[in-house]
Amino acid sequence: MAGGSYYVPHQAKWPIVGTIGLFVFFVGFANLLNGASIGPTVLAGGTAILVVMMFGWFGDVIRESEGGMYKKNEGMSFRMGMGWFIFSEVFFFAAFFGALFYARQLALPWLSGEGAGATTQAILYPEFSFTWPNTANGPEAIGGQFEAMGAFGLPLINTLLLLTSGVTCTIAHHAIKEGKRKSMSMWLLATVILGAIFLTLQVEEYAHAYNELNLTLESGIYGSTFFMLTGFHGFHVAMGTLMLFIVMIRGFRGHFTAENHFAFEASAWYWHFVDVVWLGLYVFVYWL
Amino acid sequence: MSKLRQALALFAAGFAGIVNAESLDAVPLNMPVGVTEISRSVYGLHMTIFWVCVVIGILVFGVMAYSIFAHRKSRGVTPATFHESHTVEMIWTAVPFLILVVLAVPAAKTLVAMEDSSDSELTIKITGYQWKWHYDYLDHDVAFFSSLNAEHNAARQLNSPTAGDIPSMETYLKDVDNELVIPVGKKVRFLHTSDDVIHSWWVPALALKKDAIPGYINTNWAKVEEPGVYRGKCAELCGRDHGFMPVVVRAVPQEEFDAWLVEQKGGNVAAGGTDTAVDEAPATAEEAVVEEAAPAAADDKDALMAKGQTIYNNVCAGCHQVTGAGLPGAFPAITGSAVATGDKAGHIALILNGVAGSAMSSYAWMPDEDIAAVLTYQRNGLGNSVGDVVTAADVAAAR
Amino acid sequence: MSAVDTHHDEHHAPPASSIKRWLFTTNHKDLGTLYLWFALIMFFIGGAMALIIRLELFQPGLQFVDPSFFNQMTTMHALIMIFGAVMPAFVGLANWMVPMMIGAPDMALPRMNNWSFWIMPAAIGLLLSTLFMESGGPAGGWTMYPPLVLQGGDSFAFFIFSVHFMGISSIMGSINIVATILNMRAPGMTLLKMPLFVWTWLITAFLLIAVIPVLAGAVTMLLTDRFFGTSFFNAAGGGDPVLYQHIFWFFGHPEVYILILPAFGVISEIIPTFARKRLFGYASMVYATASIAFLSFIVWAHHMFTVGMPLAGELFFMFSTMMIAVPTGVKVFNWIATMWRGAMTFETPMLFALGFVVMFTIGGFSGLMLAITPADIQYHDSYFVVAHFHYVLVPGAIYSLMAAAYYWLPKWTGHMYDEKLGQWHFWLSTIFVNLLFFPMHFVGLAGMPRRIPDYNLQFADMNALASVGAFGFGFTQILFVYIIVKAVRGGEKATDQVWDGADGLEWTVPSPAPYHTFDTPPDVK
Numbered sequence A: 001m002a003g004g005s006y007y008v009p010h011q012a013k014w015p016i017v018g019t020i021g022l023f024v025f026f027v028g029f030a031n032l033l034n035g036a037s038i039g040p041t042v043l044a045g046g047t048a049i050l051v052v053m054m055f056g057w058f059g060d061v062i063r064e065s066e067g068g069m070y071k072k073n074e075g076m077s078f079r080m081g082m083g084w085f086i087f088s089e090v091f092f093f094a095a096f097f098g099a100l101f102y103a104r105q106l107a108l109p110w111l112s113g114e115g116a117g118a119t120t121q122a123i124l125y126p127e128f129s130f131t132w133p134n135t136a137n138g139p140e141a142i143g144g145q146f147e148a149m150g151a152f153g154l155p156l157i158n159t160l161l162l163l164t165s166g167v168t169c170t171i172a173h174h175a176i177k178e179g180k181r182k183s184m185s186m187w188l189l190a191t192v193i194l195g196a197i198f199l200t201l202q203v204e205e206y207a208h209a210y211n212e213l214n215l216t217l218e219s220g221i222y223g224s225t226f227f228m229l230t231g232f233h234g235f236h237v238a239m240g241t242l243m244l245f246i247v248m249i250r251g252f253r254g255h256f257t258a259e260n261h262f263a264f265e266a267s268a269w270y271w272h273f274v275d276v277v278w279l280g281l282y283v284f285v286y287w288l
Numbered sequence B: 001m002s003k004l005r006q007a008l009a010l011f012a013a014g015f016a017g018i019v020n021a022e023s024l025d026a027v028p029l030n031m032p033v034g035v036t037e038i039s040r041s042v043y044g045l046h047m048t049i050f051w052v053c054v055v056i057g058i059l060v061f062g063v064m065a066y067s068i069f070a071h072r073k074s075r076g077v078t079p080a081t082f083h084e085s086h087t088v089e090m091i092w093t094a095v096p097f098l099i100l101v102v103l104a105v106p107a108a109k110t111l112v113a114m115e116d117s118s119d120s121e122l123t124i125k126i127t128g129y130q131w132k133w134h135y136d137y138l139d140h141d142v143a144f145f146s147s148l149n150a151e152h153n154a155a156r157q158l159n160s161p162t163a164g165d166i167p168s169m170e171t172y173l174k175d176v177d178n179e180l181v182i183p184v185g186k187k188v189r190f191l192h193t194s195d196d197v198i199h200s201w202w203v204p205a206l207a208l209k210k211d212a213i214p215g216y217i218n219t220n221w222a223k224v225e226e227p228g229v230y231r232g233k234c235a236e237l238c239g240r241d242h243g244f245m246p247v248v249v250r251a252v253p254q255e256e257f258d259a260w261l262v263e264q265k266g267g268n269v270a271a272g273g274t275d276t277a278v279d280e281a282p283a284t285a286e287e288a289v290v291e292e293a294a295p296a297a298a299d300d301k302d303a304l305m306a307k308g309q310t311i312y313n314n315v316c317a318g319c320h321q322v323t324g325a326g327l328p329g330a331f332p333a334i335t336g337s338a339v340a341t342g343d344k345a346g347h348i349a350l351i352l353n354g355v356a357g358s359a360m361s362s363y364a365w366m367p368d369e370d371i372a373a374v375l376t377y378q379r380n381g382l383g384n385s386v387g388d389v390v391t392a393a394d395v396a397a398a399r
Numbered sequence C: 001m002s003a004v005d006t007h008h009d010e011h012h013a014p015p016a017s018s019i020k021r022w023l024f025t026t027n028h029k030d031l032g033t034l035y036l037w038f039a040l041i042m043f044f045i046g047g048a049m050a051l052i053i054r055l056e057l058f059q060p061g062l063q064f065v066d067p068s069f070f071n072q073m074t075t076m077h078a079l080i081m082i083f084g085a086v087m088p089a090f091v092g093l094a095n096w097m098v099p100m101m102i103g104a105p106d107m108a109l110p111r112m113n114n115w116s117f118w119i120m121p122a123a124i125g126l127l128l129s130t131l132f133m134e135s136g137g138p139a140g141g142w143t144m145y146p147p148l149v150l151q152g153g154d155s156f157a158f159f160i161f162s163v164h165f166m167g168i169s170s171i172m173g174s175i176n177i178v179a180t181i182l183n184m185r186a187p188g189m190t191l192l193k194m195p196l197f198v199w200t201w202l203i204t205a206f207l208l209i210a211v212i213p214v215l216a217g218a219v220t221m222l223l224t225d226r227f228f229g230t231s232f233f234n235a236a237g238g239g240d241p242v243l244y245q246h247i248f249w250f251f252g253h254p255e256v257y258i259l260i261l262p263a264f265g266v267i268s269e270i271i272p273t274f275a276r277k278r279l280f281g282y283a284s285m286v287y288a289t290a291s292i293a294f295l296s297f298i299v300w301a302h303h304m305f306t307v308g309m310p311l312a313g314e315l316f317f318m319f320s321t322m323m324i325a326v327p328t329g330v331k332v333f334n335w336i337a338t339m340w341r342g343a344m345t346f347e348t349p350m351l352f353a354l355g356f357v358v359m360f361t362i363g364g365f366s367g368l369m370l371a372i373t374p375a376d377i378q379y380h381d382s383y384f385v386v387a388h389f390h391y392v393l394v395p396g397a398i399y400s401l402m403a404a405a406y407y408w409l410p411k412w413t414g415h416m417y418d419e420k421l422g423q424w425h426f427w428l429s430t431i432f433v434n435l436l437f438f439p440m441h442f443v444g445l446a447g448m449p450r451r452i453p454d455y456n457l458q459f460a461d462m463n464a465l466a467s468v469g470a471f472g473f474g475f476t477q478i479l480f481v482y483i484i485v486k487a488v489r490g491g492e493k494a495t496d497q498v499w500d501g502a503d504g505l506e507w508t509v510p511s512p513a514p515y516h517t518f519d520t521p522p523d524v525k
């Protein structure tokens, strides 16, 4: 083994597969958006390659991990990798939160004549005066009249679900730290179920928005920020659920020890991150 | 080393050939001082900061040059071993900071003055279009488009047979058909907005540059002190012809300005007669906007075609191209277009309404006659041959 | 690469060169090499585009290209140079040097390292492919402002995805570098003993991880505005085109420091070596780098002084931007103090480093001028800005890369490069680069906007000069390639230490550096 005390894999074929997968994925997606008929097929192909890559890559890593190739130092590298990845995700969400704050605090007030916007309103939109959320689809009421998503129905339930799942996830963590694999997996099962319910309810919520509230992606800046923020969050919940699900299966299969359970930790961190983002969403998107 | 010197001499000679020393004299190489109080303070700031940088530069590079000269191994020096001194480090943190503070004060003052557009005496709304400006004298009911001078426009086409002798055109790309006229000595407020993408209205001599943001209005102002013609450009990339949307401001004494206004309001009903004189009024469509619709009964197909061609080349060709071939992927071809060879009503409706969410905006602002002409041209020129004629009455009926 | 094929002796000699070796490699040196070659090729492609720009601008009138193609060239030139040339080149240097400098056996996450690299050719391929589409490539400038960028044809989606794609590479690459620096140092290599190049990369990687996702967010919003009917940048729906600019520059400004901080690191390695004297003010260099990074997050709107921000905003961004001159000045002064009373020699790396200090500072001065808001309202979007950023990027970032290449080539290849040709390369480049970019200050001040394919006669002389400089500078770079190839293939054997003033772990290993260095961590005093 090269790398002396540190494990440096020799040659790796999965990254190239991953590159090809991403390339095909993007080409397919772009074609899809351009309305080319091959788009969906290519997109599906790319996704398939990516899935294969992930199984292959993670499979290798899991084998190496179970084979005892990783020691403290490798584990530390992985943890840092995951930590900084989550840090980068924070900034991704920050861009969308930034858009939300900008629209509410600056753009819409200007359009309705506050501060620097006096002439804008006087000349371009004399009729427009804005109240959040009622007229947050802008001076031309893009997408038509809509109703905002209330904070205390499904969203509140979802908040409780996610908070609970944070607790179950933490209990699972304590379990594995004591070496209780089975118990970890059971608590993870609970977490995964909570995540799945969350996702189901979110689908419900979207259907409600589209069908009853006339609130769509096209409902001006309100719809844009609402769906992009909750949508990306939902996507992250789905990913997190999947990660926890795999960790759970591995737990049932007898993976992980009290000392060595990086995959668990990574997924759990991710889950907590998703949780925290949700709190931000709940406060700024639904509530205030 | 002597080879290097030789080479240098050679290059120097080469450049001397390119840079005609005489023409250099005439060409300004610095920011203009300008003709407003603000422009003079901006110029002052510019020169101050420039000289500050020059002085710091001379000091820094001087020390460096001395060190390169004196502390070289070939002179047999042995390196010193110091590598830290809190005192000098404090000094060279603090001194630049203080210099910056001193610079910040006048800069902030000028900025505050620039932003104060209160008490203006005339307001002009400027709207950017791809690729022309629209000026609207809000208090005077005068409005018109302003686009690149037609001769220059012809000359600048790639490999065009119309290419003129550019070096002889002193104001190449700096002239427009309709200048913006403003009075001197008055605080004129400009409102900037755009109809399509972001543009930026820039006139160096007035120290004005402001982005035209679609859907928002920005403000700036100028009080011009000397009569004259001040030229500028669009300064924000706005697509293919971004380089070809100049600004010309003509500042005139108040009386002249008043007379000009009167002429604009009434006088150009007469000018409307030039509508059909295609060759000399290439920008008919734009001018026509300020005209009370001229009752030109040009049902005659040839006249319509000729007029339509001019309008097409000036207004539509920026996107759909002079040949009508469009730019694949961005702008559809007119040649063979289903719309332009389909039924008249659809064609007219498209021009009147535009296509939402695309660069094809509504051209309902054009007089009926002009729309009729350009549509007739699209249907029967550019490789199309539908055979029918669109009349002003058709257009009026569709409105 | 050397012809010795000793598979069993993997600690020292690299495996034989084959497609598989390069496709599947996880070795930091192999990947560093790949990154560096890739960047060099991109430099030529981006440079060729710049030459098309300069060709059209050689004379007034349109002679060669359609204005829309011109705009594509401007846009692509910038994207390729920034994302394809300079960033990968610095990542390549990090790959090669960081593990050697901190005494690590390899990068922390070697497999991901391979992925980060191989994404780049694919992403750039996606980007370049747009040039062959019916609608042509992106033509809205590298800043991609809406609504203009939304007018792009079919290429739009491809080009947005290529930005996402490159972003994935950058984020993974940076995570890897951070993890390596924080986790893989040899015992005794405390943070404040790390070479400055490592420090600057640590901070750069942090910047990248923070701002690339913001760019990803911005272009995602462009995508949904165009295809899914959202209104982020559309006033009619309550959005604002200027919002995009805020998000973009929140990424864009730190991005320009991403392009220069590793350069500062390189220069801070080279000057002490050739002055034969320790770097002056090591600690203040570290703090200055950190301050620049911090300030870079709060100055973004200095690119937007003409968009109609409220006065308070303009004042804030003017002051914060001016502040950056202070830590940057500290760096410049420290370099000069390092030279002071040293015993300097002027091999090629040192020449490029000195050229860097002078010309970067000139670019910094014009940056400071741009920071003065009332004046910037005049400079903005004129060639003065083009002059500014090329001074910091070309005789700045690019010079530091060349200095680094000359400095470490002997360590990489085991051979000395041809010193005489190196000196020629430096002097020719320096003459031409100034001829290329200095006149742009003048035309900019006199009123020539950027991103235009044609101009009035008034600007003709200076543009002709710049074009001559561009071709001269461009063709001089062929000499650079020649010198590199020559050193790779042979030449005088390099010693381990290579430069007599050199200090640091990388100079304790043989030249060329063995395939695996520091399997057992070295001792760090």
Ligand code: HEA
Pocket: B052, B053, B056, B060, B096, B097, B099, B100, C143, C256, C257, C259, C260, C302, C303, C321, C322, C324, C325, C326, C328, C329, C330, C332, C360, C361, C362, C363, C364, C365, C366, C367, C368, C370, C371, C372, C376, C379, C380, C381, C385, C388, C389, C392, C393, C396, C397
């Ligand atoms: C490597 C890249 C790089 C670097 C390092 C910088 C450095 C700086 N830049 Fe630059 N900049 C760009 C790349 C870079 N820039 C690019 C690419 C653009 C254009 C983007 C686009 O629109 O496409 C741009 C545009 C740009 C603008 C917007 C211009 C406009 O569009 O209107 C401004 C405005 O403030 C600016 C300012 C600065 C400042 C103050 C610095 C400072 O960091 C410089 C500090 C350095 C010094 C000042 C010199 C050394 C200091 C001393 C010797 C100390 C003493 C000095 C004094 C007290 C004077 N830059």
Ligand code: HEA
Pocket: C043, C044, C045, C046, C047, C048, C050, C051, C053, C054, C074, C075, C077, C078, C079, C081, C082, C086, C140, C141, C142, C143, C386, C390, C393, C394, C397, C398, C436, C450, C451, C452, C470, C473, C474, C475, C477, C478
């Ligand atoms: C790191 C970044 C970087 C680098 C290195 C450069 C390098 C160069 N740049 Fe670039 N430039 C930018 C970043 C950079 N630029 C950015 C960000 C913009 C703004 C874009 C925008 O407005 O959106 C810009 C814009 C820009 C413009 C303005 C365009 C416009 O506004 O319309 C010009 C004009 O002269 C220019 C010129 C050059 C030249 C001549 C070089 C030279 O240094 C290049 C050197 C040339 C070579 C290295 C060529 C070698 C090639 C050959 C010898 C031919 C053989 C070819 C093959 C073998 C393929 N650049």
Ligand code: CUA
Pocket: B128, B129, B131, B198, B199, B200, B234, B235, B236, B237, B238, B239, B241, B242, B243, B245
């Ligand atoms: Cu309008 Cu540029």
Ligand SMILES: [Cu+2]
Pocket: C252, C253, C256, C300, C302, C303
């Ligand atoms: Cu900046």
